[in-house]
Amino acid sequence: MARGVYIHIPFCHQICNYCDFNKVYFKNQPVDEYIEAVGKEIEMAVRKTPEQFQDIETIFLGGGTPTALSAQQITRLLHLINTLLPTKQLVEFSSEANPDELSADKLEALIQGGVNRLSMGVQSFDQELLKKIGRTHSNEHVFDTIKLAKKVGFDNISIDLMYGLPGQSMEQWEDTLEKALELNLPHYSAYSLIVEPKTIFYIQYAKGKLNLPTEDLEADMYDLLMRRMEEKEKKQYEISNFAIDGHISTHNKIYWDNDEYAGFGAGAHGYILGNRYSNHGPIKKYIESINNNKLPIVHKHEVTIEEKYEEQMFLGLRKTQGVLFSEFKTKFGVSMDELYGKEITKLVSDNLLIRDEKGVRLSRQGRFVGNEIFQQFLLGE
Structure with missing residues (x-):
């Protein structure tokens, strides 16, 4: 039985140099048609196995960038979700967000549609590093947006940070941590850069043009992260995640508990009835499948008992407990x-x-x- 639902929004106004998720530039895309297709996919899946969705605890809007949508598009998407899924018992309804895209009307649309947790991609508070990794926001965007989100009614806000970035020094990382912790948010995530295939950074790396920190420096950055979070009483509950009591990410914990969840949208992954599956990534193929009244699953794998043992261990060991x-x-x-x-x-x-x-x-x-x-x-x- 699914504990959570992941919904993928593959549109971005800017492609980050490190990102290997399924995404496309927003301009000239069939965004409204895509939103309706996601609604149809949810409807088909619930009709097929309604018992799988009776007790979902979390919904997570990821991407891409969900906040690339307009306020009206966000409202429509959330209306479909609330109509087609049992959302009244949710303990967590999260949306990823970019700091320079969260206008007041989008924040209102999110909170009116039931979203109660924001996960903002900040990555760094160093403007030069932000340019290097393809981010377009400024520090002022971050500060102003968090203030606005709180005013609208969001009190469960998380930010993502990255270390091990090209040319990043320990001083830059320390400054980013200091500015992040000054915000005194209930949750922080911090990830080391992984150079993934099919990314701009991978092309640069293959050409020998990516100046990455040494392994020792990256380890020192991680050590500093853990120490600073502990000093500020943000408890580490997973390798890369820190929170005050009552604010761990319930949705991400579903993954680490190796429990089942549904994935909707182009390129989304899910784990239902012992099967891991993935949807068509290309938006055109995804919408075509939906319009033909077919679930857009392109790959399905029945997880063997040995694989379940393995996953229970290496996912579970990510948790501090x-x-x-x-x-x-x-x-x-x-x-x-x-x-x-x-x-x-x-x-x-x-x-x-x-x-x-x-x-x-x-x-x-x-x-x-x-x-x-x-x-x-x-x-x-």
Whole structure:
């Protein structure tokens, strides 16, 4: 049964140099037709398996950039969502946003449509770095938009930050953290840059023209992040996420709990009834499929029991609480030690995992090499 719903809005007014998500420039796109197609997809999916959507806890509007839409388009999208999905019991309804696109009328449209959490892509408070990564907002946009969002009624606001950016110094990162924490928001996310294929940065990297920080400097940036967040009482509850009590991202926790969720929209991914699936990415193909009364799924994979074990471990270990023995046994009918006893013992002896009576979790040292640790839980390796 789906705990959450993800809805993809693939339109952007500006393409960021690091982004590998399914997206297109807003201009000359069939935006209104796309919104109606998303509504039709939701309607078809709910009609097919209504029981899957009875108890959804969260909805997340991602992209692309949902706030690239006009206020009227946002209103229409949210009307469709609220009409077609049971939203009255939601604990969280999030939307990604760009600081330079959140006008008062868009904020009003979001909050009137039930959105109660904003996730803003800030990335850096250094203007030169922002230009390098293809962002168009200014620091003033961030400060003014947060003030406006609070005035409209949003009190659950998160910002995304990035480190390990081309040419980024420790001083620049420290300044960004200082300015971010001065905002005293309830939630922060901070990610190291990953150079993904099919991005502008990947092309630059392949040509040897991307001046990235060293691994040691990136590790120092992550260490500073954890220390600064702890000093300001923003608890780390996942490798890249920090929050005050009561403000963890419920939607993202669904992913890390390895629970099921539905994905709607062009290029969206979902995990329903033990199957991971993805939709057509090209907008034209997506809309054509919907207009032909067909769900736009282009790829479906039935997750094997071995893959479920693996995912439970490497997704769960992203959380600060780690993976609990009782939850693992209840979910799979087999103990964690039966499957991974040897690997756990070795990682504990290397001071990369901590084991107690409840379960296993990454040590502070282990957070720096999470991906290497996660590979130890691939049963086929």
